[in-house]
Amino acid sequence: MLSAILFLAILFLSLLIFFVPGKVKYFFTLALIVIGIVVTTLWSSELIAGDGQEVERTLLSAGSGSILVLTIDRLSALFVLVINITVLTGFLYARGYLARYLQTKSSLSFSIHYFSYLWLWLSMLMVVMVRDGLSFLIVWEIMALSSFFLVIFQAEERTILKTGINYLIQMHVGMFFIMTGFLLVGRDTGIMSFNALTEYFSSNPNFPLFLLFFIGFAIKAGFIPLHTWLPEAHPSAPSHVSGVMSGVMIKMGIYGIVRVLMAMQSDLLLTGTVILAVSLFTGVMGIMMAIVQHDLKRLLAYSSIENIGIIGTGIGLGMIGLGLDNPVLAVLGFAGGLLHVLNHSLFKSLLFFNAGSVYLATHTRNMEELGGVMKRMPYTALLFLTGSLAICGMPPFNGFISEYFIYMGLFRSLAGATLTHSIVIVASVVGLSLIGGLAIFCFTKAFGIVFLGEPRSQKAVNISEMGRTMILPQLLTVLLIMIIGLGSPLVVRPMFEMVAQSFGVTMPTMETGSFMSNLSQISIIGGLFVLMLTLLLVYRRLHLKRRQVEAGPTWGCGYTAATPRMQYTATSFAYNYNHIAKPLLQNLKIMDEIREDDLFPSRRTFESHSDDLFRRYLIDRPVDWVSGLLKKIAVMQTGRIQQYILYAFLFMLLVLLLSFLKII
Amino acid sequence: MAGFVLIVIAAFFFPGIILRSKSIASGRKGPGVFQPLKDLTVLFHKGSVFSHATGMIFRIAPSLTLITIICAMMLLPFAEQKALFAFEGDFILFSYLLALGKFFTVIAALDTGSSFEGMGASREALFLLLAEPVFFILLATFAMFTGYTSFSVIFNHFFVTGNDYVLIYSIIGIYLFVQIAMIENSRLPVDDPKTHLELTMIHEVMILDYSGFDKALIHIGTYLKFAMFGSLIYNIIVPAGWNVILQTGLFLAVQTLFAIVIGLTESFRARNKMNKNPKFILTLSAVALVAFMVILILTDKLV
Known part of the structure; x- marks a missing residue:
């Protein structure tokens, strides 16, 4: 119970970021993140230690019903792990990265940045722990908003602001699909929740609803052709944010898809x-x-x-x-x-x-x-x-x-x-x-x-x-990479158990054993590889010590006296x-060609860009078309009150006519 | 273990035999079979020159590439003997290990800052990516054909189960393995090691700046790789159950034949035009897919 209060406290304490003096702002945020990580890790470990089913925490309850309930199963635990690692390393890295902005940015924009970062992390945690549809949509929206504020950290550049708004719009298109999905489930079963999906799927065709959710979540995850926000938003954001968005946030789309798939029964x-x-x-x-x-x-x-x-x-x-x-x-x-x-x-x-x-x-x-x-x-x-x-x-x-x-x-x-x-x-x-x-x-x-x-x-x-x-914070990431790379048999059982809990399929025990032995052989070869490489490199060093080693230019032909630009x-x-x-x-390719009769060609430029076809045909073209159409309609906007009254009169006439003809 | 040792032994002769068959085919007296080994000892005795532009990557790449090849060799079986490491899906590791070696060769070439080496690196990386599916489709075919997913078990079951169509797979397998070996080792028809102009080189230009010890390692890697692919070819020609002494003899015979074939090909045909290479490599994928289609027909899945 204490942990639930602690988690709730973080949600409220986050507001204090705005009031903490500038120098401790970073450490205050860091402290909140660390406490949160400890709490959520405790919940996940409770899951592993206990019967392994689900861990439930009620954060807020009003009257008879509870408003905010966090449920962790093995799938959520995996995502909690993913979120926590990257958010922590990202924030540790951010200290050095943001240092150069200390002079140019106001304290307020730092507060907003830290606050958004904290809430991006909290909302992602809640996305993977909340089952109720409405709460899910709310935290999903907070996730989109907080990441929007993170992306536009350097909003003084117009392009970045534009990218941010593009991102926000696309996120809401996705949200619309997810909301529609939940509403359909709610209409049919009376409960808007992931838990009600099973009931819905048992009595309805599975594929259409899946498709709705899939499109909604795929925009977040960045499946082509719904990816167009991604290559714009990631470069615009500060790097620790890009790391978190790309490493973790887009996986929330994957989480959503998997959560829906878990409930499916046919198709x-x-x-x-x-x-x-x-x-x-x-x-x-x-x-x-x-x-x-x-x-x-x-x-x-x-x-x-x-x-x-x-x-x-x-x-x-x-x-x-x-x-x-x-x-x-x-x-x-x-x-x-x-x-x-x-x-x-x-x-x-x-x-x-x-x-x-x-x-x-x-x-x-x-x-x-x-x-x-x-x-x-x-x-x-x-x-x-x-x-x-x-x-x-x-x-x-x-x-x-x-x-x-x-x-x-x-x-x-x-x-x-x-x-x-x-x-x-x-x-x-x-x-x-x-x-x-x-x-x-x-x-x-x-x-x-x-x-x-x-x-x-x-x-x-x-x-x-x-x-x-x-x-240094990145060494933690490297360490984890090496642990999974060289100690892969360790991850097999947790992964298989998670799949077993989520989808109810298990491999035969013998198969699991042989699969683990495959992986351990891979680990042995990996270890051997590192060992042999080290030995060879040591030998190479000793060998070269006894030989004459010189430094010279790279082999001449094609490189001598040239600039490195070549x-x-x-x-x-x-x-x-x-x-x-x-x-x-x-x-x-942007250039103007030299015509034959152009005897003294003037200065010319040449540019080439890679183009994203999907963005051009799926986003840019339709948007241009619609905005062109709207511009044409704007002719009606004359600014004369008499004409506006005329419009109103015409509209009323139309309504009258239609109702007279019993059309409406 | 036997497979590993035999590959090493075969690697001693392999480059020499290629060299001999080339000189005989072109009517020259030519160097002896052991000339490549003598060259190696010369290289080992020499000092090294490193470019100012290069850094750590350039220095560790040859060693790392050699180790990847040695690790890959440990995955290959011989006759009924299992490989040093035999497990399900070992060929995935095999392919990725070779790719790791290539990765370092490519970035080491970029480390020198030379445009020529960059050009070679770009080409090699491109051919590598196009050749990647060939190996996997072929192994998928073998896996479907035998029902197993490890080199050792696949080759042990290649000739049993009363399958009359094994010849088809042997032939397609030989053809594809030879071609993959040629691409992996940058030989004709994709690349010509004997070309003298940097602009037309692929692999050779990437190792232009190496000297002494590192260059020797690169050569050893190439020789081992040849013998390694020779061993793969051997495994799909000779049934695993035969007498061991006979097998050893056949193994060396197959390796020699493979080397002679390479020598003769290089004597009698020209290299592909550079921009034809992608098409050539993609054709190999198509051939591999044909092999897969054949198995679908033979197992009555596709009528």
Whole structure:
């Protein structure tokens, strides 16, 4: 009971942020976050220690009914873990990141920032713990609002404000779908709640309602083509916020989808196939668009879309497994997808934080102006490299483990699959391996161009490493990445138990045992790999000590006396790829060609941008069309009162006529 | 264990045999079979020159790549003997380990700041990503064909169960493994190691700045990789149950044959045009998909 009061206290104490003096503001917020983490972790551990069913906490009750009830099951516990880790590391990192704004920003805007950050965290926690529909919608809305305020931290830049508003509008479109879903459930069962979904699904067709919820949650999660807010909002936000939004907040969409799926009883196969198709498309397109970006944070944002695709693939396969009564596919699919939620939150926040450090040092996110950052910021570079390797699914990092889960689900169910089933499986295998290959292309580019070689502009020359307060919190993330990567057998049982509780499927005990032994062999090879590498590197050092080692310029041809601007750039690295991907991605080229009769051509400029086709055709075009139409209608707005009276008169006449004709 | 040792042994001869068959085919006297090994000892004795532009990545990449290959080798079985590490889905780890090596080769090339190396890196990364699905589709086909998901068990069950169609899979498998080996090792028809112009190089240009110890490691990695793919090919040709001594002989014979084939291909055909390469590699995926379709037909799932 004490813990519930404590949690409630945090909600109210958060208001004090506005009144605490400037210097302690940060630490006050940090203290609230730490207390909250302790409380929620206690609840989750109670779940594991107890009968493992559910833990319930009533925060507010009025009269006979309770208003705010928090319920934690294993699924919520996973998401609580994900939220807490990234929010904590993000806030620790934020101290150094925000330090440079101390001079330019008022105390009030810091208060608003901290307050929003705190409430983003609280609302996400409540999103995963609240079951009642109305409360859910309220905390969902708080989540959208608080993240909106975080995104527009630098609102003095007009583009950022515009992005923020775009984000807010899209979130509300999504909210509308979710609300409609809840209303349908409420109309049918009398209760607007996730708990009533089971009842609704047992007597109604499952797929239509699922689709409503799916669209609503998919906007948050960033499934293509509903992703257009994501690559705009993430780069605009300060890096610790981008890390939290990309690592955690978009996963709330995944949470919602999974919560709905848990209640479904029929149309499982159809649902699974739809999720799978959308996810594979999202994964491939997301990473394909990521490759052509020049803006480091935009690249990371698109790669988040790709990872949402991988998560969705796992979940879709899980549903197909349920539909086909194939427990192995179901368990491995769900477990892989949900483990990837945790994994992605770790490495993506790591990548965003370090992209933020690069931005702080160089004041640019444009990769074409960077280069050679590793020599000047070695720790940041190593952290970014760790994140890159993990996100590409390289052993022995954690990304490999979740992809291994999903691949195993696929390969294990191949034998004895029906025709359509095996086509689905092979399509997924092709999709996943293609995503893997593309991710390697994307992150060799991101890491290689930004951190290696020579600086491509002055901006990247006089820079220095970030302070310890920004590096150290990230080591926690790296530690977790390595624990999951090298100690993967540890995560199997909790993940499987969570899937068992949520979806009621279990793998046969023997299978679980053999799966764990597979993973332990992978861990052994991972350990061996690290060991052998260390030995070889030590030997190499000793070997080179006995030889003559010189330093010289990079091999001459093509590099002598040139400026570092002649290095391969991000665009040139992706040139070949661009050539192949042209049908799917369109590059905008802005230039005026030199005509033949133009004897003395004047100064010209050339620009090329990667364009998001989905945004152009699904958002920009329709919006332009509608606003064009509205402009035409605006002719009626003359400002003369006589005409307005005429409109009113005409309207009344119309109503009269219609009612006379018995139409209304 | 036997598989591991045999791959190492085969790797000793492999590059020499390629070299010999090339010189014989072109009518030259040419160097001896052990010339590549002699080159290695020379490299080990030499000092090293590092570019000012390079940093840590450039220095650890060759060692790391070699270790990934050694780890991948531990996953390959020989005859009825299981591999050092045999578990379900080991081929996923196999493929990702090789990709990890490539990842470092690519970023090490970018570390030098040279445009040529950047160009090579971009091309290599592109071909890598296009080739990724081939291996997975092929292994999915094998997994469906045999019902198992580990190299050791797949190859043990490849020739049993009274399956008359195994020849089809052997042939398609051989073809695809050879082509994957060529792409992985940057050989013809995707890349030509003997080209002399940086603009047309892919892999060679990426390792231009290496010297001494690190260069030797890169060469060793290439040799091991050849023998490793040779061992994969061997496993889908020779049934696992045969006599061990016979198997060992056959293993070395298959490796030699593979090396000769590579040597002859490189003597008699030109490299693909650079912008034809993506199409070529995607065709391999198509071939792998055909193999998969065949299995659907054979198991009466697709009429």
